[in-house]
Amino acid sequence: MNRPRRADAADNRERILEAARAVVATADEVRLNEIAKRAGVGQGTLYRHFPTREHLLAEVYRQDVDELVATAPRLLAEHDPVTALTRWLDRLVEYARIKHGVFAAVEAGVRKDLSAHSLGPIGDALTTLLDAGRAAGTVRPDVDARDLILLVGYLTRLEQDEWDTRARHLIRIILEGVRSRG
Amino acid sequence: MNRPRRADAADNRERILEAARAVVATADEVRLNEIAKRAGVGQGTLYRHFPTREHLLAEVYRQDVDELVATAPRLLAEHDPVTALTRWLDRLVEYARIKHGVFAAVEAGVRKDLSAHSLGPIGDALTTLLDAGRAAGTVRPDVDARDLILLVGYLTRLEQDEWDTRARHLIRIILEGVRSRG
DNA sequence: CGCCAAAGCGGACACGTGTCCGCTTCAACG
DNA sequence: CGTTGAAGCGGACACGTGTCCGCTTTGGCG
Known part of the structure; x- marks a missing residue:
């Protein structure tokens, strides 16, 4: 630019x-x-x-974010949409666990981008995954990337000692809510 | 005391x-x-x-919180558990919309209480609702109040202009995830 | 080269949160 | 009542974030 x-x-x-x-x-x-x-x-x-502060952190973690984003199409190529989404979110959780700052920075970045009527790279990755699911009829059509970003925001508020019990568990609950009723 | x-x-x-x-x-x-x-x-x-700061805010909003908590048993008496839970969460959303500070204070209060191995009054209300649903077999048995508190935490991060479109919508998604698979 | 406007710099400053500590006031008790 | 020690007080202080502005440096241009 x-x-x-x-x-x-x-x-x-x-x-x-x-x-x-x-x-x-x-x-x-x-x-x-x-x-x-x-x-x-x-x-x-x-x-x-x-x-x-967030702009700085976002840049610090940019590489990790790029990596994560690049994963989405790969997962979609190998799995059905819901599985791909599940795996992708699991990976997000893993990043958030190890580098505590990653997710906070991502979320803040999203807010920044929101005013620019964009969801940022993470949002785009999620949109791709959701679109695929919607096309396959396995994801509720009324869920968008912003919804998911808001929901997984709990990751920033999880206490350290709750991680093992709750991080993945809550992802599963969210996914149940996002799937089309079978 | x-x-x-x-x-x-x-x-x-x-x-x-x-x-x-x-x-x-x-x-x-x-x-x-x-x-x-x-x-x-x-x-x-x-x-x-x-x-x-949170202790202060929690006390300021204490009356509202008590009101909300008192609603839970009433709703349970009149509706099936999932409906009661739905209504209760809708009410929570309503409080959060009007008094922006309510929910942040509540959430912070919960964190404070967490160390005391308690979920606070809000957590107790949710536990009551969830237990009823579990007993009726309409709520996943592996979901607890803390899970829900974490999930609805998105309310604190919702932008003003997203409220109308997202607040209730996301509650519905969460509820889908929390229900037993029919 | 040397000029000079704009780009960039650094640190002082304003502001909010939360802590600390010496002084003050309450109230229980003789 | 007067004493007294503890409960309570207030404001100065430490610290982090983010802003502002006068000074310095850069690098394009004559």
Whole structure:
């Protein structure tokens, strides 16, 4: 899109991301001012490159998100739509479990994109999966990606010690609600 | 439980709640320091009476919550369990729509109670409804109140302009997932 | 080259939450 | 009543987020 930036700016941006990745990987508390310090830039610089905390996190996790998104068509090629959707959501859960920040960032990213009348990459992946299911008649026709994103949002509120018992379990319940009545 | 407090303390507590109700009713931004100022107390006082923002809000909305909780047995007396649950959740949605803060406070309250190995009043109401459904064989036996609380948490993240289209719709989807397969 | 406008920078600042601690006030008891 | 110790108070403080603005750097252009 618009990439003719100044060289030093691009540099800073990269250094910020690097610092952010380092902090995210080690500490569980992600403090923006610390990231700025580590990157050797002022807060202002950090905030111009990434207007909100979420923009930064979204970029940090971008690779993971891309990976996840790329999985959707692959799953659809190998399985029926509902199975593909199930597997995909399981994978989402797995990401959310390991990298606690992933899902929060994704969700925030979606909100950001919402105003732009888009659901973002994650939403697009879900739309693909749902469309396939709808076409096959195995998914309720009145469910869209935004619905699912809202529902799986519980992942951000799950306590650590509930993960094993509830994360997948709730996905199953959601899927039951999303399937066409057999 | 433990009510032999000092008179002036009880007074302050009441004044804080009064101020909080006033702020909640008018402004949509709820600033604790403003509430403290309006109540004519220091921040320290406010925070000792209500350790966190959520404790305060929970108390502000306590009456609404009690009302909602009291509804559950009434609904169960008049309808089959799944219908009762449906109506109850619809009522929850209605509360959440009007008083935006209600549900966030409730959810936070639940989290607080979680550590005390309790689900709080809302959780208890849901447990009653779910138990009835389970006994009647119309609700999946592996769903508990905590599951539902997590799922309906989407209400806190719903944008204002999505309410009409999504709030009830998602409740229906959840209910489909929670019902026993017929 | 050297100029200079725009792009970028950094850190001070404003604001909200929640904590801490020395002073004040209550109320129980002699 | 006066004493007294604990309950309660208030506001200063620490900390994180996000904004703002005067100074610096870059790099295109003459």
